[in-house]
Amino acid sequence: MKPLAYRMRPQDLTEVVGQSHLVGPGKIIRRMVEAKLLSSMILYGPPGIGKTSIASAIAGSTKYAFRMLNAATDTKKDLQQVALEAKMSGTVILLLDEIHRLDKTKQDFLLPLLESGQIVLIGATTENPYISISPAIRSRCQIFELHPLSATDAQKAIHRALNDEERGLGKYHVQLQRDAEQLLIEKGNGDLRATLNALELAVLSTYAEKGKNKDQKLIITQEIMADSIQVKSQNFDANGDGHYDLVSAFQKSIRGSDTDAALHYLARLIESGDLISICRRLLVIAYEDIGLANPAACQHTALAVWTAQQIGLPEARISLSNAVIELALSPKSNSGISAIDSALDVIRTQKVSSIPNHLKDSHYSGAKKLGHGNNYLYPHDYANDWVAQQYLPSSLIHDSYFRPKGNSKIELALKNQYQRLKQMQENGLDNH
Template sequence: MKNEPLAYRMRPKTIDDVISQDHLVGPKAIIRRMVNTKRLTSMIFYGPPGIGKTSIAQAIAGSTQYKFRQLNAVTNTKKDMQLVVEEAKMSGQVILLLDEIHRLDKAKQDFLLPHLESGKIVLIGATTSNPYHAINPAIRSRAQIFELYPLDKENIMEALNRALNDEENGLLSYAPKVDQEAIEYFADSSYGDVRSALNALELAVLSAEETHGVRHVTIEDAEVCMQKSAFQYDKDGDQHYDVMSAFQKSIRGSDVDAALHYLARLIEGGDLPAITRRLLVISFEDIGLASPGAASRTLSAIEASERLGFPEARIPLSQAVIELCLSPKSNSTVTSIDAALSDIRNGKAGLVPKHLKDGHYQGAKELGNAIGYKYPHNYENGYVEQQYLPDTLKNKKYYQPKTTSKAEQKFAEVYQNLKK
C-alpha cells in the first residue's frame, strides 16, 4: 500500500496534466507561454483550498526541469529559505512554492526580495486570501497575481477517472469497480475540491468489500467516505463577501430561490451575526419606504433567530428573506441621504437661516414671532410654508420618491403637495 494520499500521488507532472485552469495553462494562456519560453516570473496563486495551487507549481517545475522546493511562510524559518537560496546559486534557478504567503513576516520578506530581483528564486506564493488586501505591496509588486477557480463537476470526475485508471500512482492495481452514482456523488459533494474527492475515493476503494478480486464501491460507500459534504466556507475570506453580495443582490432582484440558496450557504458557514446584520441593512436599503413595516418585521425575525440559535434560527431567517424578496422595492432613503451627504462633502453646506437659529423647543413657540420663525403647530394641519434649507440650497430636492408601492405613493403625494 502506498503511504502518500491519492491526491498527492496524482499531482500533475507537467502542465499538460493539469485539469482545468485553462485561463492560466491553456494553449495560449500566460503560464503556458512562460513555460514554453522558460521565462518564468514570480507569481501568486490565490483561491479556495484543494483547487490545484500546489499542483500547478509542481507542474511548472516538471515542465521546465527547474529545481522545486516547498516551504510554509509560517512554519519554516529564514534559515530554511537560506538553504533554498544556496541551492539556487549552485543550480542556477529554483522554483520556491511558499504556502500561506499572506503570513510572511518582514524579516523573511526582506531576505527574499533581492533574490526575487535577481531571478535566482522564482517565487510561487499560495494563499486562500485576496492578495490585493493580505500580501505586502513589496512582494506583490514583484509577482504576477493569478486567481484559480474551483473545479467543476466534470473536472472532478475527470480527475477521479484518471486515478481509477492509473496503475502506478492511482488505484487500478486494486481492480476497483466504482458505480457511476458514486463517482458523481464524490464530484458533487467536493464543491470543487479535487483533493477531498480523490482522498475520499481512495478510502472507499481501500475499504470496499472484495469479491472475486474486485473491490466494488457503491453510492452508499461514497456517502460514508465523504461523510459531510466538503462544503468550504471561510468567514474571513473572499468567498464570504462574494456570497454575502450575491445574497443581497438576489433579494434586491426579487429572486426568492437564489436568495434562499445563498442564505443556506451562509447558514452552513455558521455566521449568524453577519446574516442578521445584512438582512437588517437590506430591509432599509432595498425595501425601505416601499414597505415600511418590513424593517420592523425583519428585526423581529432577527431577534427570534438570535434567541433560538442554529439550527432553528434558519426558520425565522427564511421567513424574513422570503418577505424581503417578494416585497416592493425602493432605495429612495439611500439615494436621498447620499445626495444630501454629497452636497455637504462638496462644500455646499451654507448658513442656517436666521429664523431657525436659537432653537430650543420650549422657546420656539414664544420666540417665534420675534425671530421670524413660524411655529407649524399654530397653523392648520400643522404646516406652514417657510424656508428651512440654507439660501445656497433652498430649491434643492434630495428625496426622489419611488412609485413601486402604495405606501410610498402616499409619501410621494404628500411630498409633492408640500413642494408645490
C-alpha cells in the first residue's frame, strides 16, 4: 500500500492545503488553470510543503497526463520517454524534482519542448532558483515561492486524512487526542509529508497491536504518537506550552550568560529532534541579545546554523554547542533591537513629516522642477567624506533611537563614533 501522504495528494486545486497566495481563488496559479493558459514554472521552498501536491492538483484540474522525474537520478532516456508521450497524446505536465541539479545535456533536450508547449515543466527545488538554476531554464519559467505550512494548515490536512474512508484513514474510526495532535503538528514543523506518514504509522501500528474491530474507536494518545515519531513527549503539552517554555528558557539562559543551563536546554531541544526551532532561535538570540557587543559571534552563529542544517542531527549538535557556548560567554547588548523598536514606535504613533526635498530621487525628468534632489551635498566631495546636512524629516530632526551601552570595546567604539557624529551634525545644522 502506498504511504498516506501519497494517497492524500490533491486531485484538484481545491484540495491543496496552504499556499493560498498561489492557488486560492483569484490567485495566479488558480487563474492560469481556469484560463487554460498553463506555463512552465518553478516551485521552491522547504520539503513537504506542497510542491508535488500543487503539480498533481494542476494535472488533476486540467486532465493532462502527469509524470514525475528527478533531475539528479533520472536519465535523458527517461525525459525522451516523456517527450514521446507528449508527442503522441498531447501536453504532458512534468514534475521535475531537484531541478537545480539538472545537467546541461538534459537541459538542452528540454528547452525546445518547453518552447513548443509539448511539456509543461513544473520544477521543484528547496534551493533558491535565482542562484541555483541556470538562466536558460529560469527565463522560460514562472518562479513561485511556497510558504511553510501553518499549524492550522497541518491540522486541516490531518482531519481530512482521518475522515477520508477511500484514500485516508476513515475506516479505522480514529480518535486522535488533542495533545497527540499537537505533538504531531509540532514535530512535523510544517512538513506535511512527514506529518501524514507519522500519523499513519501511529494508527496502523496501534490497530495491529490492539486488534480493534471496525466499529470501535481507535484512540491515539500522546504516548503512542511520541513513540511513533520517536520524540520525548514531556517537552510538549496539549497547548504547546511545553515547547515554547523550553525555547524561552533556552534564550533566557544564554541572555543571562549561564552556559550550563543553556547547554541543558539545548540538549533537551536536540533530544526532541527540533532542529528547526533551535536554528531559528539561535539566530534570533545572536542578534537580539549579543548584537553589536560582539558582531563576530553573530557571524559565527549563522555559520554554525548553516552547518547544522547541512549535516543534520545527531552531528549538528557539535556546531550548535559551539555557538551556544560562545553566545552565553559573550558580552551582551540589546541596543540594536531597542533602536529599531524605538524608530518603529515613532512611525506607528506619530504623524511623520515628509522626506526632505534634497534627499528625494532626482533621476527622472521633471524632478528638478519639483525641487527634488536640489541642494543635496554629496559627502564624498568633502573632507573625511562627511558634511553636515539634514537627513531626518523636519518633525523628527532631534530624534535619537540608538542608545549604545558600551559593554564591549566594539560597542564602546560605536558609541563614541555615534555620539561624535551626532554632535557634529547638530553643530553643523545650527551654523547653517
